[in-house]
Amino acid sequence: MPESAPFRPRARIVGTLGADLISSERVALVELVKNAYDADATTCLIAYGPAESGTGRELVVLDDGHGMTLDELTSGWLDLAGTAKVKTRLSESKGRPLLGEKGVGRLAASRLGSELMVTTRRRGHEECQLMIDWAQFRNPDLYLDQIEVAVTTGESDDLGPYGRASRLRDEAGVEHEGSYGTMLTITGETQAWTHDDVAEIQRALQRLVAPATVGTRSDFRIVLSLPSEFEDLAGEVGPPQFTTAPLYRLRATVDESGDAVIEFDGQHPDLVPRSKTRHLWTADRKPVCGPFTVEIRAWDLDREGIDLAAPTMGVRDFRRQLAMMAGVSMYRDGFRLFPYGERGDDWLGLDLRRVNQPTMRVSNNQIIGFVFLSHSRNPLLQDQSNREGLIDNVAYDDLRTMVTTLTAELEALRVSLRRREKxxxxxxxxxxxxxxxxxxxxxxxxxxxxxxxxxxxxxxxxxxxxxxxxxxxxxxxxxxxxxxxxxxxxxxxxxxxxxxxxxxxxxxxxxxxxxxxxxxxxxxxxxxxxxxxxxxxxxxxxxxxxxxxxxxxxRPANVNAMRAINEAVRASDTTLCPTATITVEGNDTRVRWAESDIILAVVNLINNALYWLSGSGNRDKAVRVTFTRVADDQVLIRVSDNGPGVDPQYEGHIFDPYFSLKSNGVGLGLSIVGSIADNYGGALTLSEHPELGGASFELTLGRHV
CATH class of the missing domain: 1.20.120 (Four Helix Bundle (Hemerythrin (Met), subunit A))
Known part of the structure; x- marks a missing residue:
């Protein structure tokens, strides 16, 4: 008979799952605030200052959630990697999607100090306390089941009307009625916090909860109570006022197929609010990330742009405050996922794109973005074990691709408003x-x-x-x-x-x-x-x-026009839209041109059509290339498609060098074709009457033909 043996973890596994796994105090504190949110709290007060004992400093995380009974404290809170939040995905009274599911977030407290006192009370029950000394978990000789923690009930009234929780709320100006909730008191801090540390924590908390929609208020607030040296950072946590009124804003709702409904608005005086639809996905398979929504806000960082956005602020102050909030953050079920949007995190590669096209692209320091997900609708976007990002899988790549494409839409809008015809x-x-x-x-x-x-x-x-x-x-x-x-x-x-x-x-x-x-x-x-x-x-x-x-x-040679055009069709990148049908119409005509020039021009036009066709919802995707001699000294090559066409907002800019609506486009294709047309005494134009209902570009050549 084979024998069996159980796993028996050492006590130090708690450090592995807690202090060792979490990279910073900021991330640890966020985990504790998430627990307050899951407990249906309305307000989470974070108080940092001199310890009540008179020695050192302490950190208190106090919420007005439903609290815990003695049984819930001992069998639930002490049940590591428990399944309660896996089985029940919504909070018990407010129906919030639960943020925690791994059951180890509470161990984040060990990253913030050496001792933890948990004080909790559910409405109608006695107050309970649990005391943990994290040092004992570092004893290499002890197993986890040998660790005992002190638990008491009915011996304190810290959450009562005259208790410590009430005093902390009074000092912070937080109103509260009732003697329920949970208070975490952490002492023996690993290191004293500096002003920069607290500022970084405030910044993380400012963006922790997803922004409320216009005209509403979030049902969860975070308040900081701090000593005098940090008083400029104290109070209710919220973004600077100017960040709610950007010069340019894009809002988009994207379904599971990659079809987006996009809305534009903003404070720029020439921006007219409008909406459009676009199919963001160009691959020959469906995206697997699931549906999501996006909001991206952008500003100009020059003097003129700052005067429009915040006329009372100086250039340096505006840029500093915007830099503290800048980046594209990700939220799931209303709560932020780290590290997306943190300083130095460029998960969309925006800064690298801007290096190549500085006038067209935006960088991380001039935008604030929000990507909204949910557990139920985006199941393949899964957390890493260290709570610092999503697993880098196909679903994550699909999401990143489509968010980058939406960013390109906002960039094109911004450029179209900034460029002035001279x-x-x-x-x-x-x-x-x-x-x-x-x-x-x-x-x-x-x-x-x-x-x-x-x-x-x-x-x-x-x-x-x-x-x-x-x-x-x-x-x-x-x-x-x-x-x-x-x-x-x-x-x-x-x-x-x-x-x-x-x-x-x-x-x-x-x-x-x-x-x-x-x-x-x-x-x-x-x-x-x-x-x-x-x-x-x-x-x-x-x-x-x-x-x-x-x-x-x-010099140009005497060549067959249709042969050159057919060569261009063969040279085009059909992988851009494998299902598209390309047809060529025209009569064999001898023309005098450098054949490679015309092949180069037509390839660009066909590839451009194929790219936009790949993102269209048409079942029968088509590109038509026609050649016509319109005069003895002039010929016309027209490339038409039945794709989405050209957005009227950008018709005056698509021929500009480096202007592109493609997420990673260079913006040179049409500009190069235009240069070739110039060399032949012709022009490249966008037809006002497209043949197939999409876009139709007309390349006129007049010299040597």
Missing amino acids: PAEPTGGLFDNLTIDDLPDVLRSHGAKAEVIAEVERRAELISGAVQVVKDTLTRFQMHATLGQLVDRVVHEGRNAIAPLRNKANLLSRAVERSDDNAITKRRDELLSTVESQASLLGALFDGLDPLSGRKRG
Whole structure:
């Protein structure tokens, strides 16, 4: 007969699950506040100051929740990893979704001090007390079942009308009636708190509870009672007033399929509140994170933006206060999940995106965001054991992708409002007033002496020469800027060229694995054709550097237009939307152009259409490319799709370099196509009458054709 043996944990496992597992006092205190929330408390008072014993300092966490009976204290509170909150997912009187489920959050108290006194009373029952000395759990020779804790009942009245809890509430200005609730008194602090420590704790508590909706008040408040050296941080915890009125705000409700209803508003004077729908998900499977809601608030950090948002605040003070609250936080069932939104936590990668596109993207220090989840609707978003984040799984990646896409929507709105159209200025207009060439004539008309006029003419020549030097310098700077854009273009188009090569190579590899001779032949031919077309595209990219290198570019050749367009279709990245059908219409026509230029332009337009089609709800996704000779010296290439179309808010910006509504888009595709059109004396425009109901871009080419 096989024998069995039980696990028998050592007492020090409590430290492993408590003080050792929790990274900071801030996280530990949040765990205790969450317990108050689960107990249906209306107010949680946190008092830090001199200990009642007169030695050292103590921390008191006092709530007005339902409290515990003696039986609940001994069989429930001391039951580590108990199942009470797993079996019952809602609090007993207010029906709040319970935040704790692992049953070890109370051990967080061991991170805050060496001793814990639990004082509790349920309405209509006697007051109970439990005393724990955490030091005994560090004895390596003791097992957990050998640890005894002192429990008393009916011997104290600290929660009564004249007890210690009442005095603490009076000192903090907190009203309360009744002699029930729970008070945790922690002494023997591990280290004295500094002003910075308390400020960090206040900041964490400010964002702990999800913000109330407009016109309502949260049913759970947190109050800090602190000694005189921290009095600037004392009082009810809440966000600074200016953070509730951002310049730009996005609210979105996202369903389980990734379909979002998005609303925009804000304090920017040119922002007109509006709403739109967008399918955020572009993969060929459904997202698995579940439905969620989002609110993102954004500000401009320049003087003008701060004057609009908080006219009475200075620049430095505004930026400092915003930085304390900035970041995108995550809330589940009304309570915050750490560490999302903490200083230094950039779970969406916003700061890295901004490095690449500083004028388009926002950084963590200028936005405050809230992502709202629930236990029941997002079961695959699961906690890590250390209470510091969600498990990094597919559901978490899906959530991050869609929140980043929503952030790109707000970024596009902000850029569209900040960019101001400037009237075209004739060449040299910047220097029109930097001349005195007409001054000698003015002097002559007033009878000036000849030597004075001669000296003025000499000075006028010197000034003209200096202005020319400035013009030449600016020209060199402009060439450097152009080179920078060309480098971006090489990176952007190089990726576009590599993607179809990988796609065709993978298809060939699979055919080889299946030993399918017909498929191998077909995939081999496709790969060879794609290699040839992509090599041509990459060659065109390097040709784009010629004007800066001093080499002369080759002349356009006499080519078949339809052949070039079909090459572009084969070179497009069909993995962006595998279910889309691409059709080509037009007549064989000989044109005179650099074939690689046109392939490059059409590939960009097709890939753009495929990307937006992937996020549309259309069952039959379609892209149509048409070629027409509209005049002897002009041809038209139109790329149309039946996707969501272009948001009218952004029609004036989609051709700007680095403007993109894609979550990780570079914003160069349409700008590059526009540059190619310019080289051929043509233009790239957005049709006002799209053929397929989505977007329709018209590329007109007039030179050499």
